[in-house]
Amino acid sequence: MRANARLFWILAVFFGLVTVLYIVWSLLDFNHGTVEWAGTFGLGLSMLLSAFLAFYLGRTHAAQGGELPEDRLDANIDDGDPELGFFSPWSWWPILLAGSAALLFLGLAVGFWICFIAVGVGVISLIGWTYEYYRGLFAR
CATH class of the missing domain: 1.10.287 (Helix Hairpins)
Incomplete structure (x- = not known):
């Protein structure tokens, strides 16, 4: 460094x-x-x-x-190998969240009304990603 x-x-x-x-x-x-x-x-x-x-x-x-x-x-090699966290390999929520961010920027460029849809999809995606281990097959 x-x-x-x-x-x-x-x-x-x-x-x-x-x-x-x-x-x-x-x-x-x-x-x-x-x-x-x-x-x-x-x-x-x-x-x-x-x-x-x-x-x-x-x-x-x-x-x-x-x-x-x-x-x-x-x-x-093992000296610099910390645990970075737990990431779900099967989760679709990050892809939806990235899509909503792309839709938000598209709305800023094309039409502001698209931003409202993007914010709604983004909020749902963020909540889904946060609580994906509290429901369904992988609930703890």
């Missing part, structure tokens, strides 16, 4: 230098002589995103108190 943080810091510095170079280059343009704002903001926000990621990875690495198993050369 330390290597990832360093790479993102290097990337942030690179985007910062490229942003300054882009501003200078656009100001020295003989035809216009003004700052081109779309590229400047794009490169500046890329620098900001890289800095945020580097800061987060650095703080997370410091909070974990040392090297992760995937960062050590002498680690085994």
Whole structure:
């Protein structure tokens, strides 16, 4: 994780230098002589995103108190194999929930009335996914 943080810091510095170079280059343009704002903001926000990621990875690495198993050369595969949780392989609710999210974004793009249908399907899908082990064959 330390290597990832360093790479993102290097990337942030690179985007910062490229942003300054882009501003200078656009100001020295003989035809216009003004700052081109779309590229400047794009490169500046890329620098900001890289800095945020580097800061987060650095703080997370410091909070974990040392090297992760995937960062050590002498680690085994089983050292970095935590239990991630229980996921139902036969559940259709996540697919319906993703479909309702897609329908919601489609409604924002095409017609707002579709959003009402998407929210209804989404609420039903979320409730069904939450309570799928409380009913039917797999009730506990």
